Amino acid sequence: MKPKCMLEYDIAIIGSGPSGSCAALTLQNTNVRVALFEKEEFPRQKVCGDGLCDRSINTLRAISESYYFEFMETFSPLPMQKTDLVYKGTHYTLNFKNFGYTCKREDFDAFLFSRIQRDCSNCTIYQNTQIAEVQKHERGLVIRSSQNETFFAKMVIVANGAKSHIATELTGKPWAKEKNGVAIRAYFSGVSDTKSDTIELHYSKKYFPGYFWIFPMQNNIANVGFGYSMKDKNKHPLSIHEIFTEWIQNDGKLRERFKNAVPISKMQGGLIPYNTNDFSSAGNRYIITGDAASLIDPISGGGIGSAMYSGYCAAKTALQCVETQDFSYTQTKTYEKALKQRIQKEIRKRNRLQKLIRRLPFMLDMFAYVAKNQKRLQKISSWYFR
Numbered sequence: 001m002k003p004k005c006m007l008e009y010d011i012a013i014i015g016s017g018p019s020g021s022c023a024a025l026t027l028q029n030t031n032v033r034v035a036l037f038e039k040e041e042f043p044r045q046k047v048c049g050d051g052l053c054d055r056s057i058n059t060l061r062a063i064s065e066s067y068y069f070e071f072m073e074t075f076s077p078l079p080m081q082k083t084d085l086v087y088k089g090t091h092y093t094l095n096f097k098n099f100g101y102t103c104k105r106e107d108f109d110a111f112l113f114s115r116i117q118r119d120c121s122n123c124t125i126y127q128n129t130q131i132a133e134v135q136k137h138e139r140g141l142v143i144r145s146s147q148n149e150t151f152f153a154k155m156v157i158v159a160n161g162a163k164s165h166i167a168t169e170l171t172g173k174p175w176a177k178e179k180n181g182v183a184i185r186a187y188f189s190g191v192s193d194t195k196s197d198t199i200e201l202h203y204s205k206k207y208f209p210g211y212f213w214i215f216p217m218q219n220n221i222a223n224v225g226f227g228y229s230m231k232d233k234n235k236h237p238l239s240i241h242e243i244f245t246e247w248i249q250n251d252g253k254l255r256e257r258f259k260n261a262v263p264i265s266k267m268q269g270g271l272i273p274y275n276t277n278d279f280s281s282a283g284n285r286y287i288i289t290g291d292a293a294s295l296i297d298p299i300s301g302g303g304i305g306s307a308m309y310s311g312y313c314a315a316k317t318a319l320q321c322v323e324t325q326d327f328s329y330t331q332t333k334t335y336e337k338a339l340k341q342r343i344q345k346e347i348r349k350r351n352r353l354q355k356l357i358r359r360l361p362f363m364l365d366m367f368a369y370v371a372k373n374q375k376r377l378q379k380i381s382s383w384y385f386r
């Protein structure tokens with residue numbers, strides 16, 4: 001029995017980052033009753049490198065071609081056409097096969113959210129509503145907010161980002177610290193010699209697959225950050241903030257380029273839940289998306305594209321569940337299959353590469369050598385900015 005006097009929905013989406021928003025947008029123009037719960041109020045800040053890969057853009061276009069044009073018109077995001085890989089002071093410049101963009105996450109996420117408000121009449125939005133608990137019930141799920149409001153839904157799309165306690169409760173899988181990275185970033189003005197169409201990734205053997213990045217943004221601002229694996233965190237005596245400062249100080253060229261640079265935001269950090277080739281993210285009455293399902297690329301640290309794509313696939317599967325009134329794993333596993341088909345092959349490759357280089361760090365020198373061959377370089381480039 002459904003507990004009395006509760007608002008009832010077909011699908012509850014928890015979290016309105018790229019994954020949750022894409023799920024809600026994909027469900028527009030359907031008869032599905034959707035509730036979207038977001039603990040913050042938009043526009044809200046999101047700590048990120050602000051790099052949107054081609055998968056993000058392709059998913060946006062798959063949801064609605066007009067969203068893509070509206071996004072381009074509203075923000076004129078900077079197109080990124082090259083990656084500059086920097087290792088031991090040498091630059092290897094790669095051209096992108098497909099374009100990426102940089103755009104402040106605060107703007108991008110607010111843009112997606114505003115389209116839900118405008119276009120999704122079937123979606124009830126609850127901002128400033130943090131979900132504390134999802135309890136399985138005979139006929140569905142009871143969803144309780146931290147303000148003690150309760151809602152009833154037939155199924156849930158969990159899209160509340162890294163270290164999701166809701167995903168942990170539903171799957172019974174404990175959170176694994178070692179499968180996460182951690183990263184910090186700040187906005188700087190006055191970083192010299194940045195190219196407006198090129199992202200920079202600086203590597204060192206010591207912190208690989210971690211890296212230091214400089215992503216150019218509009219108005220001569222740069223998003224500058226550093227991230228590395230949690231596994232490495234305890235190996236190094238310096239804190240992540242100290243490593244960031246040391247990276248600039250120990251590299252003569254960077255030191256020169258940051259001579260007149262001024263941070264114009266606080267240095268802030270966040271978790272990077274890596275994908276370890278685990279796509280088990282569905283079950284009876286639930287689907288887990290984006291960072292909550294640890295879908296981040298283990299080498300590039302990029303997760304927006306996979307988050308958006310997973311939200312899109314989750315909505316398609318959820319729609320089938322509502323149409324058939326079958327919310328069991330027999331139906332929801334379609335979502336896992338879709339993710340595997342699209343992402344698993346590349347994740348497997350990158351995990352192998354990452355593990356290999358961690359075990360045999362001289363491989364980085366070898367890659368640098370191979371990178372001199374332009375043809376192979378182009379192939380490697382498509383691995384990075386996704």
Ligand SMILES: Cc1cc2nc3c(=O)[nH]c(=O)nc-3n(C[C@H](O)[C@H](O)[C@H](O)COP(=O)(O)OP(=O)(O)OC[C@H]3O[C@@H](n4cnc5c(N)ncnc54)[C@H](O)[C@@H]3O)c2cc1C
Nearest residue numbers: 015017018019039048049051131161270290291302303304
């Ligand atoms: C420093 C840093 C730099 C990064 N740089 C890049 C980059 O350049 N490119 C890239 O592709 N990826 C990058 N990433 C990864 C990227 O930010 C994530 O992969 C992406 O945000 C995942 O989207 P999501 O929708 O799954 O989760 P999120 O974006 O985290 O969204 C989750 C949403 O859920 C809400 N929420 C959380 N808990 C609750 C709750 N209990 N109830 C209701 N709402 C809740 C949150 O407020 C949030 O709005 C970076 C990450 C970090 C930490």
